[in-house]
Amino acid sequence: MKAHDGMYIDGAWRPAAGPGVIEVVNPADEQVIATVPAGTVEDVDAAVRAARAALPGWAATPPAERAARLAALRDVLVARQDEIAETVTAELGSPPKLSQTVHAGVPIAVTGSYAELAATYAFEERTGNSTVLHEPVGVVGAITPWNYPLHQIVAKTAPALAAGCTVVVKPAEDTPLVARLFAEAVHEAGIPAGVFNLVTGLGPVAGQALAEHPGVDLVSFTGSTAVGRRIGAIASGMVKKVALELGGKSANVILPGADLARAVNVGVANVMSNSGQTCSAWTRMLVHHDQYDEAVELAAAAAAKYGDRIGPLVSATQRDRVRGYIAKGVAEGARLAAGGPDSPHERGYYVSPTVFADVTPEMTIAQEEIFGPVLSVLRYTDEEDALRIANGTVYGLAGAVWAADETEAVAFARRMETGQVDINGGRFNPLAPFGGYKQSGVGRELGAHGLAEYLQTKSFQF
Numbered sequence: 001m002k003a004h005d006g007m008y009i010d011g012a013w014r015p016a017a018g019p020g021v022i023e024v025v026n027p028a029d030e031q032v033i034a035t036v037p038a039g040t041v042e043d044v045d046a047a048v049r050a051a052r053a054a055l056p057g058w059a060a061t062p063p064a065e066r067a068a069r070l071a072a073l074r075d076v077l078v079a080r081q082d083e084i085a086e087t088v089t090a091e092l093g094s095p096p097k098l099s100q101t102v103h104a105g106v107p108i109a110v111t112g113s114y115a116e117l118a119a120t121y122a123f124e125e126r127t128g129n130s131t132v133l134h135e136p137v138g139v140v141g142a143i144t145p146w147n148y149p150l151h152q153i154v155a156k157t158a159p160a161l162a163a164g165c166t167v168v169v170k171p172a173e174d175t176p177l178v179a180r181l182f183a184e185a186v187h188e189a190g191i192p193a194g195v196f197n198l199v200t201g202l203g204p205v206a207g208q209a210l211a212e213h214p215g216v217d218l219v220s221f222t223g224s225t226a227v228g229r230r231i232g233a234i235a236s237g238m239v240k241k242v243a244l245e246l247g248g249k250s251a252n253v254i255l256p257g258a259d260l261a262r263a264v265n266v267g268v269a270n271v272m273s274n275s276g277q278t279c280s281a282w283t284r285m286l287v288h289h290d291q292y293d294e295a296v297e298l299a300a301a302a303a304a305k306y307g308d309r310i311g312p313l314v315s316a317t318q319r320d321r322v323r324g325y326i327a328k329g330v331a332e333g334a335r336l337a338a339g340g341p342d343s344p345h346e347r348g349y350y351v352s353p354t355v356f357a358d359v360t361p362e363m364t365i366a367q368e369e370i371f372g373p374v375l376s377v378l379r380y381t382d383e384e385d386a387l388r389i390a391n392g393t394v395y396g397l398a399g400a401v402w403a404a405d406e407t408e409a410v411a412f413a414r415r416m417e418t419g420q421v422d423i424n425g426g427r428f429n430p431l432a433p434f435g436g437y438k439q440s441g442v443g444r445e446l447g448a449h450g451l452a453e454y455l456q457t458k459s460f461q462f
């Protein structure tokens with residue numbers, strides 16, 4: 001057990017203002033592996049002051065130099081990839097391969113993409129008799145969740161730094177260790193003092209203090225819709241800019257004529273990956289009634305194959321929440337085709353890969369985000385019915401469409417109220433904008449659209 005003290009503020013590890021600590025638990029064996037300081041209002045204030053003091057210098061740093069620092073940061077993340085992966089496995093419970101490829105790998109790709117964008121982006125443009133400047137928004141308060149702990153930090157920090165903003169990050173309390181590693185990487189990469197700051201702490205204390213701090217110009221939040229709503233209210237009350245990446249309940253629409261086995265298998269893999277703790281997971285599979293029974297059988301078999309291969313959920317609270325949803329699904333009349341509420345292990349916060357059949361659109365498990373390895377298979381009668389079901393939640397983050405040909409899939413996808421759609425198994429693209437329609441959020445992350453979130457315009461007329 002390692003007791004970490006200090007938070008990364010103004011380029012150094014500084015002791016916390018208060019004595020409080022947060023225990024970090026390995027969800028695979030329920031052992032406490034570390035403690036980190038529980039930051040207070042005072043720590044947040046020190047971090048925001050440091051970020052404000054560093055802002056003029058970093059904002060005036062030429063984009064090519066900011067790009068060079070981001071490239072150096074990417075190189076440190078590459079050099080420390082194994083350590084990052086091991087840390088995410090220890091605090092989140094994700095299987096080592098997933099930790100390597102996704103939890104450590106995607107942040108490298110995203111940091112690299114912003115090193116390139118910082119060097120090539122048009123921070124000045126001409127329109128008519130005007131010059132338009134794209135200037136940094138200022139100090140960013142970034143509040144992140146535990147599900148992709150490093151990715152969520154990097155998806156905010158890298159574009160913010162590319163834009164010339166300075167940052168204070170408050171990571172999720174369940175996964176602060178990889179956040180600390182990231183702060184070390186920032187330091188090693190030679191990013192100037194105060195440009196990036198890290199305050200660990202509880203959401204309602206340190207997170208709220210960051211959102212409310214008058215020295216923060218933009219609050220960028222990823223997490224639950226309930227907390228996002230609060231943060232949106234705080235930010236609008238203070239006329240701050242705000243970006244919210246919230247929950248999802250995405251639809252995987254399998255049109256007749258699609259390769260059913262492939263669509264089902266990829267769909268199940270999408271939901272089970274990261275133990276279902278993915279906001280963009282396609283947790284509702286929509287199948288034509290003629291193919292429904294076959295799809296359920298395929299999905300149950302695919303889920304059973306995952307068996308022991310998926311990791312635990314992040315915490316006991318999350319496991320209990322997911323089990324509660326499984327019980328609710330059964331109580332509302334859905335049929336368990338695979339898995340169920342029983343844990344497959346004696347220790348650790350595990351939930352079996354679960355598939356529900358006979359799910360109807362109004363059931364709780366078809367409407368609310370479960371954030372666990374639970375797939376609902378719904379039947380539709382025709383395309384209009386499929387569209388109504390696909391669009392029939394308050395969310396709109398992601399989705400998938402499978403059809404015999406791409407044109408047919410695209411025609412359907414155009415009518416979906418959602419921010420991202422994978423067509424016939426399209427791959428993740430770190431340059432494509434990511435973010436939600438409806439209550440899935442406000443704003444976009446990744447690529448040039450993600451960079452634009454951290455810029456504001458000024459125009460000169462000549």
Ligand code: NAD
Nearest residue numbers: 144145146171172203204207208223224227245246247279
């Ligand atoms: P959460 O909302 O409980 O916590 C997210 C962050 O907010 C944490 O750092 C937490 O400490 C902080 N927080 C909590 N209460 C706060 C408050 N009152 N004021 C300020 N900060 C506060 O969410 P979670 O349980 O950590 O994450 C799971 C949720 O995140 C899911 O609903 C998921 O869909 C969502 N999510 C969305 C995306 C996306 O990009 N749209 C990505 C990942 C996760």
